[in-house]
Amino acid sequence: MAGLTPASLTADAPAPAVAAPRKNRPTSPWQEAWRRFRRHRLAVASGVVLLLLIAAVTLGPFIWPVAINEIDFAAKLQGPSWAHPLGTDDLGQDLLARLIYGGRISLAVGLAAMVVAVVVGVVVGALAGMSAGWVDAALMWLTDLFLALPLLPLLLLLMYLFRDHFKRMFGVEGGAFILIVVVIGGLRWMQVARLVRAQFLSLREKEFVEAARALGASKLRLVVGHILPNALGPVIVAGTIDVAAAIIAESTLSFLGLGFPSDIPTWGSVLRDAKDYLDIAPHWALFPGAAIFLAVITINFMGDGLRDALDPRRVL
Amino acid sequence: MSNMAANKDDALLSVTDLRKHFAVKGGVLSRVVDKVHAVDGVSFDIAAGETLGLVGESGCGKSTTGRCILRLIEPSSGGIWFKGADVTKMDATALRSLRRDMQIIFQDPYASLNPRLTVGAIVGEALTIHNLVKSRRAHEERVVQLLETVGLQADHMRRFPHEFSGGQRQRIGIARALAVEPKLIVCDEPVSALDVSIQAQVINLLEDLQEQFGLTYLFIAHDLSVVEHISTRIAVMYLGRVVEIAPARDLYDTPLHPYSEALLSAVPIPDPTVKRQRIMLQGDVPNPINPPSGCHFHTRCPIAKPDCATRVPELRESRPGHWVSCHYRG
Amino acid sequence: MAEPLLDIRGLKTWFKTDDGMVRAVDGVSLSIDRGETLGVVGESGCGKTVTARSVLKLIDMPPGRFEAGQILWQGRDLIPLDETEMNKIRAREIAIIFQEPMTSLNPVYTVGDQIAEVIELHQKLSRKQAMVGAADMLKLVNIPNPERRVHDYPHQFSGGMRQRVMIAMALSCQPKLLIADEPTTALDVTIQAQILELMQEMKERFGMAIMLITHAMGVVAETTQRVVVMYAGKVVEEAPVGALFGDPRHPYTQGLIRSIPRVDRSAGRQARLESIPGTVPSLLNPPPGCRFAARCRYVMPACTQAIPPLKEVAPGHKVACIL
Numbered sequence: 001m002a003g004l005t006p007a008s009l010t011a012d013a014p015a016p017a018v019a020a021p022r023k024n025r026p027t028s029p030w031q032e033a034w035r036r037f038r039r040h041r042l043a044v045a046s047g048v049v050l051l052l053l054i055a056a057v058t059l060g061p062f063i064w065p066v067a068i069n070e071i072d073f074a075a076k077l078q079g080p081s082w083a084h085p086l087g088t089d090d091l092g093q094d095l096l097a098r099l100i101y102g103g104r105i106s107l108a109v110g111l112a113a114m115v116v117a118v119v120v121g122v123v124v125g126a127l128a129g130m131s132a133g134w135v136d137a138a139l140m141w142l143t144d145l146f147l148a149l150p151l152l153p154l155l156l157l158l159m160y161l162f163r164d165h166f167k168r169m170f171g172v173e174g175g176a177f178i179l180i181v182v183v184i185g186g187l188r189w190m191q192v193a194r195l196v197r198a199q200f201l202s203l204r205e206k207e208f209v210e211a212a213r214a215l216g217a218s219k220l221r222l223v224v225g226h227i228l229p230n231a232l233g234p235v236i237v238a239g240t241i242d243v244a245a246a247i248i249a250e251s252t253l254s255f256l257g258l259g260f261p262s263d264i265p266t267w268g269s270v271l272r273d274a275k276d277y278l279d280i281a282p283h284w285a286l287f288p289g290a291a292i293f294l295a296v297i298t299i300n301f302m303g304d305g306l307r308d309a310l311d312p313r314r315v316l
Numbered sequence: 317m318s319n320m321a322a323n324k325d326d327a328l329l330s331v332t333d334l335r336k337h338f339a340v341k342g343g344v345l346s347r348v349v350d351k352v353h354a355v356d357g358v359s360f361d362i363a364a365g366e367t368l369g370l371v372g373e374s375g376c377g378k379s380t381t382g383r384c385i386l387r388l389i390e391p392s393s394g395g396i397w398f399k400g401a402d403v404t405k406m407d408a409t410a411l412r413s414l415r416r417d418m419q420i421i422f423q424d425p426y427a428s429l430n431p432r433l434t435v436g437a438i439v440g441e442a443l444t445i446h447n448l449v450k451s452r453r454a455h456e457e458r459v460v461q462l463l464e465t466v467g468l469q470a471d472h473m474r475r476f477p478h479e480f481s482g483g484q485r486q487r488i489g490i491a492r493a494l495a496v497e498p499k500l501i502v503c504d505e506p507v508s509a510l511d512v513s514i515q516a517q518v519i520n521l522l523e524d525l526q527e528q529f530g531l532t533y534l535f536i537a538h539d540l541s542v543v544e545h546i547s548t549r550i551a552v553m554y555l556g557r558v559v560e561i562a563p564a565r566d567l568y569d570t571p572l573h574p575y576s577e578a579l580l581s582a583v584p585i586p587d588p589t590v591k592r593q594r595i596m597l598q599g600d601v602p603n604p605i606n607p608p609s610g611c612h613f614h615t616r617c618p619i620a621k622p623d624c625a626t627r628v629p630e631l632r633e634s635r636p637g638h639w640v641s642c643h644y645r646g
Numbered sequence: 647m648a649e650p651l652l653d654i655r656g657l658k659t660w661f662k663t664d665d666g667m668v669r670a671v672d673g674v675s676l677s678i679d680r681g682e683t684l685g686v687v688g689e690s691g692c693g694k695t696v697t698a699r700s701v702l703k704l705i706d707m708p709p710g711r712f713e714a715g716q717i718l719w720q721g722r723d724l725i726p727l728d729e730t731e732m733n734k735i736r737a738r739e740i741a742i743i744f745q746e747p748m749t750s751l752n753p754v755y756t757v758g759d760q761i762a763e764v765i766e767l768h769q770k771l772s773r774k775q776a777m778v779g780a781a782d783m784l785k786l787v788n789i790p791n792p793e794r795r796v797h798d799y800p801h802q803f804s805g806g807m808r809q810r811v812m813i814a815m816a817l818s819c820q821p822k823l824l825i826a827d828e829p830t831t832a833l834d835v836t837i838q839a840q841i842l843e844l845m846q847e848m849k850e851r852f853g854m855a856i857m858l859i860t861h862a863m864g865v866v867a868e869t870t871q872r873v874v875v876m877y878a879g880k881v882v883e884e885a886p887v888g889a890l891f892g893d894p895r896h897p898y899t900q901g902l903i904r905s906i907p908r909v910d911r912s913a914g915r916q917a918r919l920e921s922i923p924g925t926v927p928s929l930l931n932p933p934p935g936c937r938f939a940a941r942c943r944y945v946m947p948a949c950t951q952a953i954p955p956l957k958e959v960a961p962g963h964k965v966a967c968i969l
Contacts, residue, residue, distance in 0.1 A: 028476055029431050039664065207428035211492065214386055215442040216415035225441075229432040373834035481925040511689035512861060516905035516921030523918070538834065541864075545907035545919065568909060582839040583909050584864025588887045590910060596843065597836045600804040 033233075036309040043305020046298035053295060057103035066097040068265060077281040087283045089273060095284065098265040099291055105266045106247050107295065109180055113246035116185025118239045121192025126223060128193070129200025140197070143190045151187055155249065158183045159258040176260045184249045192238050199231035206230075233310035240303040244296040251292050267292050327361040327397075328532050329385065329500055334358045334394035336380050340605060352604050354380040355391075356556030356612075359631070362500070367526065367533040369547030369564065371540055371579070375601055377556040378536045382502040385534065386418055387411060398500070416446060419493035423505035425485035429477040435488055436473035439463060442495040462491040466521060483514035490521065500532045507542060519546055540583050544568055549637075552576045555604055555612040558631060562638040572634055572646040575613050611643070619644055649721055650677035651855050652701065652740075652823060657715035659693075659700045662708060668929045670696040672879035673715070675956070678823065683849065683856040685870035685887070687863065687902075691926050693879040694859045698825045701857075702742055703732050738768045741816035743809070745828035750812060751800040757784070758796025761815045768819045783814035787844060806837035810844065817848055824849075825857045830865065842869055863906055867891055872962070875899050878927055878937035881956060885963040895965040897942045898922070936967070944969060 027035070038044060072092035079087045086095040128139040159179065166175035203209060204227060212226050247267075253259035254268030262269065267288045274285035335357055340350040355377040362368045370378045384391040387403060396403040398414065406414060422428035429438055440459045442448070449455045460470040466487040477485055486506060493501055503522065507515040519542065525531060537543045543550055544564055551561045552573065560573040571577040578595040585592070597616050602608055608615045614624035624643060631639050634646030659671040671693040678684045686694045699705050701717055703724065717724040719735065727735075744750045752760060761783055762776035771779065777796065784792035787810040800808060809829060816824055826845065830838035846869065849856055858870055866873055866887065873890045875883040875898065883896040894900045901922040924941040927933060933940065935950035942949065948968055956966045 027479070028434075029478070032478070207422040207424055208430040210383075210388055211420065211422060211428055211489070212430075212441065213388055214415060214418075214420045215492070215496065216412045216445050217441070218445075221445070225433075226430050230430070373836065483925060511926070512863065512902055513689060513905050513922035514925070516907075516919040517923070519907070519919055520921055540835070541907045541909045544909055578836060580909060582835040584838075584842075584862065584868045585908065585910050586863035586867045586891065586903060586906050587908075587910070588867045588891050592910075594839060594843075596839060600806055600837065601834075 033309040037305050040305035040308055042301050043308075046301035046305070049294065050298040050302065053103070053291075053298070054107060057100050057107060060100035060103075061097075064096055064100065066094045068097045068101045069093060069263070077277065077284070079281075079283050086287045087281070089270075089281075089284055090277060095270070095287060098270055099267065099287055102265040102267045102270055102288065103291060103295075105177070105260065105264070106250055106268070106292070109177065109184070109250040109266075110243040110247040110295075110299075112177075112181040113185040113188065113249070114239050114242040116181055117188040117242050117246075118192055118235060120186065120189035121238075122196050122228075122235060124189065125193040125196025126200060126228065129197040129204065130219070130223060130227075136197075139193075143193050146187065147190045149187070152252070155183055155187065155253065156256065156258055159253060163258070172261055173264060176264075180250055180253065180259060184246045188242055188245060188249075192235060192242070195234050195238055196231055199234060200227055203227045203230050236310060237303055237307045240299055240306055244299040244303075247292065247295055247299075328364040328399065329362045329534070330395075330397040331361070331381075331385065332359050332395040332397070334381065334384060334396065335392045336377070336384055336389060337392045350605050353556050353607055354604060355384065356607070357394075358553070358556070358558050360551050360558060360561060362532055362534060364499070364532055365526075365530055366548040367535050367546055369543035369550040370534060370536045370553060371538065371543050371550060372553035373538060373579075373601055375555075375604060376553040377604075378538075378553050379504055381553075382420070382504050382534060382536050386420055386502060387414075388420070412446075415442075416496040417498055418500045418502070419496060419498040420502045420504060421486075421489050421493050421506045423508050425482045425489065425509060426477075428489050429485055431477055433476075434473065435463070435468075435475055435477065435480075438477070438488060439473075439491045439495060442492065446496060448496070458495070462494055463488075465494065465525070466491045467517075481514075482510050483517055486510060486514075486518050487521065490518075490525070494525070494529070497529070498531070500534065502534045502536070504536045505538065506535075508537060508539060515542065522546065540580060552579065555601065555607050557612055558641065559613065560638075560640045561631070562640075566635075566638055572638065572640040573613075573642050574617050574619050574645065578618075611641075648679070650718075651680050651682075651720060652857075653677040653716075653718040653721075654697070654701070655716045655718065657697065657700060657717060658713035659696050659705060659710055660713045661710050663930070666930050669879050669932060670710075670929055671700060672929075672932070674876070674879070674881055675715075676874050676881060676884065678855050678857055680822070681849075681853050681855055682872065683858060683870045685866040685873040686857060686859045686876060687861060687866050687873060688876035689861055689926060691878075691929065692876040693929075694876050695827055697876070698742065698827050698857065698859050701825060702736055702740055703727075704742070737764055737816070737821065738819045739821055740823045740825065741819065741821040742825040742827065743812045743816050743829050745831050751808060753800050756797050756799055757803070757811045758798075761796075761811070761818055764815055765818050779818065780814075783818050784811070786817070787811070787814045787848075789814075805833055806840060809833065809837075809841050813841075813844060813848065817852065817854075820852055821854055823855045823857065825859070827859045828861070829858075831860070831862070838865075845869070863903060875902070878932060879929055880937060880953075880966065881964075882938065882966045883964065884956070885960075889960065889963050893960075893963075895959055895963070895969075896938075896967050897944055897969075898938045901941075901943075 070093060074092065075084065075088050076090050076092040077088060078084055084094050084096065086099060088095060124139055124143065128136045162179055166179040169175060170178055209222060209226050212222055250259060250266065251268030251271065254266045255272045257272065259268060260266055270288040271285055278285055334355055336355040338352040338354055339348040340352060341348055358381055360368065370381065372378045380389060383389040385396055391404055403414060436459050439462050440455055443455055443458060449458055459473055463470060463472055468484065468487055480488065507518050510518060523546065526533060535543060535546055547564045549561060550564050550567050551558050552575065554575050560567065560576045567576060568580060571580055578597045581592060581595045595618065599616055602615055610625040610627050611629050614620040617624065621644065627643065629641040629643050631641040634640050640646040654674060654676050657671055657674045661668040661670055674693065674697055686697065688694045712725050751757065758777055758780045761780035762773065765771055765776040765779045766773060781792045781796045784795060789795055789807060789810055803811060830841050833841060842865065845856065860866060870887050872886050874881055875896065877898050883899045890899065891903060894903055901920065904920040905922060907919060922941050927937055927940060935952055936954050939945050939949040954966045954968045956964045958964050
């Protein structure tokens with residue numbers, strides 16, 4: 001069959017049998033999703049705000065090179081001014097510098113914890129979704145078990161138990177970071193796992209997966225090439241929401257004093273330090289609170305936009 | 317029971333007493349409470365180069381039969397002999413090489429193409445899986461060749477399935493199946509989801525390809541007029557069993573089984589001047605979980621007699637090449 | 647000539663989408679007389695379903711909107727009517743059944759409840775009387791054990807039985823027009839034959855008119871008296887059923903009829919099927935001129951200039967083609 005020639009289609013087809021597709025440039029489903037996302041105004045605006053926020057915390061130290069621990073009792077508890085745009089705290093430390101530094105940690109924790117949650121969730125969900133029988137049952141049982149755990153007390157307990165251990169292994173800041181990321185991510189993968197499993201169960205019955213099996217594709221090829229790419233939409237949406245949830249969780253931990261060491265500012269720990277001075281220095285609590293609020297709400301709005309853009313019904 | 321092809325030696329594929337039972341789970345402990353007899357002892361042969369039509373109403377097991385032949389569904393029992401080897405006993409390696417000989421075309425042109433892949437990637441996947449081409453250039457050339465074979469154009473390669481209409485998508489699915497140069501293609505309702513004018517395009521294409529590459533088809537469909545048009549021989553299924561096998565024209569001119577007869581008379585004819593006596597079947601197809609005893613069709617059969625409920629009719633050759641499973645016909 | 651029961655004049659139902667205006671129905675005129683069965687045929691996307699739903703104003707607005715035209719129901723235009731007034735016409739005067747009988751029934755109520763609700767709403771009967779009426783309706787559509795089955799839920803019925811339930815519900819207020827939108831497409835052939843026979847029987851009994859929307863030429867040939875062929879949002883041909891199949895004038899109709907393999911003719915596989923090349927054009931910015939021009943075997947330069955009007959070529963036989 002080496003010399004394939006076109007079948008005699010023209011016998012019954014004076015015009016080309018196939019009309020050219022509508023558009024001139026091919027658009028992949030991801031490009032289509034991006035096009036739909038761009039129409040979601042709130043999500044796009046949120047994306048811009050979030051990007052500004054990220055740019056601020058990454059580039060901030062170069063533009064505002066003020067030390068975060070420069071104590072100046074002469075300028076303590078000051079409101080916003082040219083010298084200190086967001087005011088100072090009870091030790092006269094510059095709040096803008098501290099929030100920039102804290103924002104780096106908070107956002108990094110959020111992203112890293114999301115990655116942990118998504119990776120664990122996808123692996124567990126994919127394993128459960130591809131293997132029928134007891135493996136699936138056991139993994140789902142594990143997922144349900146984790147869902148039944150009371151998160152906050154467990155979070156506090158784990159932090160309390162392992163904090164010193166991690167500090168010895170990875171240093172003060174690194175140890176806290178890894179521990180927080182692992183604990184938050186490790187307690188938030190269940191939704192993703194369930195989602196991925198449900199997607200896998202429905203996708204593996206799809207005819208295009210059957211077609212790939214009929215071509216002789218290996219199981220790995222089926223998962224990586226055919227099932228997973230089509231299951232990713234909802235995972236991305238869930239992952240986005242997870243970033244927001246992880247930021248809140250980290251702030252909560254820091255607020256309760258179980259996050260990073262107290263001399264390292266994060267949005268949550270700045271808020272904790274501020275809580276005793278609410279009536280004399282409200283700005284101190286207002287700015288970190290606003291930062292958390294802004295980050296979380298823009299991420300959630302983006303999640304909404306992504307949900308509409310990646311709606312699996314529109315792709316499949 | 318496998319001597320139904322014109323000549324046994326010609327048989328490319330021979331199915332003997334194929335059964336597939338799906339477990340129905342229920343109760344708190346999800347134990348197997350019942351079995352769906354989707355395919356309940358099906359036998360037929362397909363000769364090289366012919367088209368065997370497999371017709372029947374929804375739930376008769378025709379699609380399950382097609383998927384069992386490719387081992388996309390594991391059969392419960394029975395034999396599937398392809399070029400002298402039993403497909404049901406093949407290990408992973410043998411199955412992999414079987415995939416180069418047997419392919420499938422699906423009904424739904426939307427669900428059967430991966431929306432995330434380009435048309436080129438879809439059509440070319442088999443080339444990668446089986447290492448059929450040496451270089452990237454050869455890969456691309458082959459994909460273009462396949463696309464042109466099914467009436468698409470080279471520049472369609474970089475597009476995605478959602479940019480194509482149903483008929484074009486079905487062509488892509490056909491090109492994918494052709495990539496491995498198969499001998500047998502199971503066509504599972506390949507035109508049912510298409511518009512009338514597009515159906516004709518795809519049927520003509522399938523016929524052209526058969527002639528060009530000497531393909532053998534198992535053509536599964538519920539539309540009897542389409543099956544009659546494309547098939548050499550036709551097998552009629554009812555509730556997991558074959559009730560009649562005959563050369564296409566024979567079946568339409570002189571159907572022997574009362575079910576085939578009713579099925580044929582129910583097909584609307586696009587000609588208002590033709591007036592026919594219609595055999596109206598009463599009721600619905602019974603539940604395949606508990607199919608009727610004896611002859612599965614006896615509950616709806618216009619000529620049923622008491623013993624039809626107890627004795628299972630054998631498929632026997634009533635006339636040369638015309639097999640029927642009924643106690644009182646043929 | 648008596649006033650037609652339903653007279654659609656120059657109807658345009660358009661949909662606003664992200665990509666622009668989709669002209670799903672673009673100037674459709676058709677009429678149905680009392681007691682007549684009119685077939686509306688065409689391929690997917692030709693606008694036949696939107697036309698049917700426009701009659702009952704079951705189109706979501708937005709994104710849909712009536713751009714132009716009139717829908718005269720016994721001489722009265724339905725387009726300006728509000729929901730309250732439309733509800734007096736829906737079910738009581740014009741009823742509709744859909745292709746997918748599972749999704750058109752509410753799964754959480756028994757079929758008896760659902761039929762009784764319609765009866766109660768439109769005939770001002772008590773619940774008890776309405777339930778008796780519901781059982782009578784099930785009996786009428788030949789559902790075995792109607793008194794028992796009124797208490798069953800939709801999932802307990804097979805596809806064919808559900809379509810019978812839908813017909814029972816549609817007929818419960820004895821409408822003057824039944825719109826059947828692909829009523830047998832989801833069913834097997836033997837069940838299709840049962841449902842078509844039932845519809846015929848009901849029509850004779852109640853004397854209602856039927857607007858049968860389908861893509862199956864065989865169904866049209868066997869059940870209708872007059873046929874309207876639609877293509878890309880427009881009517882291309884309208885004729886009595888005999889004339890349409892005996893002497894199709896529009897190239898599209900000719901192609902449609904010839905592209906179907908036929909059980910009753912022993913052509914077998916020697917004969918190639920005639921197919922219409924190409925695909926249905928996009929209704930988003932459709933090409934000027936005849937919409938079939940790109941696929942037409944007789945296409946001439948003039949075809950792409952202006953849209954050919956529907957003109958009468960024989961009594962009752964209208965074609966939109968310049969040939």
